[in-house]
Amino acid sequence: MFRLEPRAVPSVLWQVATPIIAVLATMIAGGILFALMGFDPVAAIRTIFWDPLFGPASGYSRPQLLVKAGPLILIACGLAVGFRAGIWNIGAEGQYIIGAICGAAVALAAYPTEAWWIFPAMVLAGAVGGWAWGMIPALLRNWFGASEILVSLMLVYVAKKIAAWMAFGPMKNPEGFGFPGSRNLQQYPSASNPELISGTGLHWGVIAALIAVLAIWVLMSRSLIGFHIRVAGEAPRAARFAGVMPGRLVALCLGLSGALAGMAGLFEVAGPAGQITDSFGTGYGFTAIIVAFLGRLHPIGILLAGLLLALTYIGGELAQMSLNLPAASVQVFQGMLLFFLLGFDLLTRFRIRWRPHA
Numbered sequence: 001m002f003r004l005e006p007r008a009v010p011s012v013l014w015q016v017a018t019p020i021i022a023v024l025a026t027m028i029a030g031g032i033l034f035a036l037m038g039f040d041p042v043a044a045i046r047t048i049f050w051d052p053l054f055g056p057a058s059g060y061s062r063p064q065l066l067v068k069a070g071p072l073i074l075i076a077c078g079l080a081v082g083f084r085a086g087i088w089n090i091g092a093e094g095q096y097i098i099g100a101i102c103g104a105a106v107a108l109a110a111y112p113t114e115a116w117w118i119f120p121a122m123v124l125a126g127a128v129g130g131w132a133w134g135m136i137p138a139l140l141r142n143w144f145g146a147s148e149i150l151v152s153l154m155l156v157y158v159a160k161k162i163a164a165w166m167a168f169g170p171m172k173n174p175e176g177f178g179f180p181g182s183r184n185l186q187q188y189p190s191a192s193n194p195e196l197i198s199g200t201g202l203h204w205g206v207i208a209a210l211i212a213v214l215a216i217w218v219l220m221s222r223s224l225i226g227f228h229i230r231v232a233g234e235a236p237r238a239a240r241f242a243g244v245m246p247g248r249l250v251a252l253c254l255g256l257s258g259a260l261a262g263m264a265g266l267f268e269v270a271g272p273a274g275q276i277t278d279s280f281g282t283g284y285g286f287t288a289i290i291v292a293f294l295g296r297l298h299p300i301g302i303l304l305a306g307l308l309l310a311l312t313y314i315g316g317e318l319a320q321m322s323l324n325l326p327a328a329s330v331q332v333f334q335g336m337l338l339f340f341l342l343g344f345d346l347l348t349r350f351r352i353r354w355r356p357h358a
Contacts, residue, residue, distance in 0.1 A: 004350040014348040022341040030333045048315030061314045063201030068310035071264035073209040075288035077216045078257030080297040085229040087253045091152025092261040093285025094159035095130040099262020100269035102129025107191035118190040130262015131255045138254035142247040164278040182276040193271035205267030217299040290338045
């Protein structure tokens with residue numbers, strides 16, 4: 001019979017190979033799923049992974065890669081810091097929404113003033129809003145021992161209700177003919193997050209994501225705080241003996257991930273989304289969890305994983321339009337990626353042995 005034996009140290013080979021195998025397994029399982037639904041599996045997989053880069057509509061879809069990948073990378077960088085310390089923030093989606101609301105509030109308060117300081121103030125407000133939302137589970141864990149997983153997850157639903165209230169109430173566009181939703185920030189030059197180079201998809205959110213990748217790499221590999229975070233995640237008892245204060249680490253990790261998620265929300269509402277609506281929140285906060293794990297909680301890996309997940313987003317939309325694939329099936333396809341990643345990740349810490357019966 002097959003048995004799992006723990007490895008003395010995690011396998012570096014499997015750490016590198018696991019994301020690649022997980023992607024291949026997702027393609028195979030996704031193809032089977034699409035075939036069972038009556039679709040051509042080869043055409044579906046090709047549409048998701050190939051057509052956005054080299055297909056007939058690639059002129060439109062290539063720039064969208066950066067548009068989609070920017071928020072995923074920005075949020076995942078923050079999540080990875082906490083995950084490395086064993087602090088599980090599952091509520092980045094809520095921090096993303098609150099950051100967008102806070103940033104949009106600055107713009108709507110200043111409307112119709114045109115000034116250079118409005119957009120930087122929005123970025124700061126978005127980061128502070130996300131940080132404040134992330135600090136709620138941090139404080140509840142430190143003061144009462146509450147699970148940050150449950151608290152941060154429940155706060156997502158609270159944030160969605162607040163967004164709906166804002167869209168129908170305080171932020172509702174007075175010139176919107178009664179429709180819910182705020183003013184469109186794309187039509188407000190001082191508050192918009194436009195494409196910086198035409199036809200590339202590059203906007204300030206993408207630049208912030210690239211800066212975050214570099215900053216998190218420096219933090220985790222070249223600073224004492226990064227060393228404390230790594231030790232806390234790998235050997236919590238040793239971390240206490242080394243002088244690491246768990247409460248401060250929880251506040252740092254949840255606050256940082258909340259701030260980055262809030263900034264991602266601000267860049268989205270000032271750019272591609274344009275306005276606060278009752279349905280604001282596209283699931284980036286949840287998908288970023290897949291990005292963080294697929295990238296092995298390493299900034300460079302997160303950069304590559306963010307581009308891959310963005311590819312599935314765009315490819316999924318193309319498959320819905322050209323093959324009439326249901327949106328839910330594409331979401332299941334993305335969920336398979338995390339499932340297989342976590343499943344194969346077992347091989348980094350265990351090896352499979354065959355033991356005949358005695």
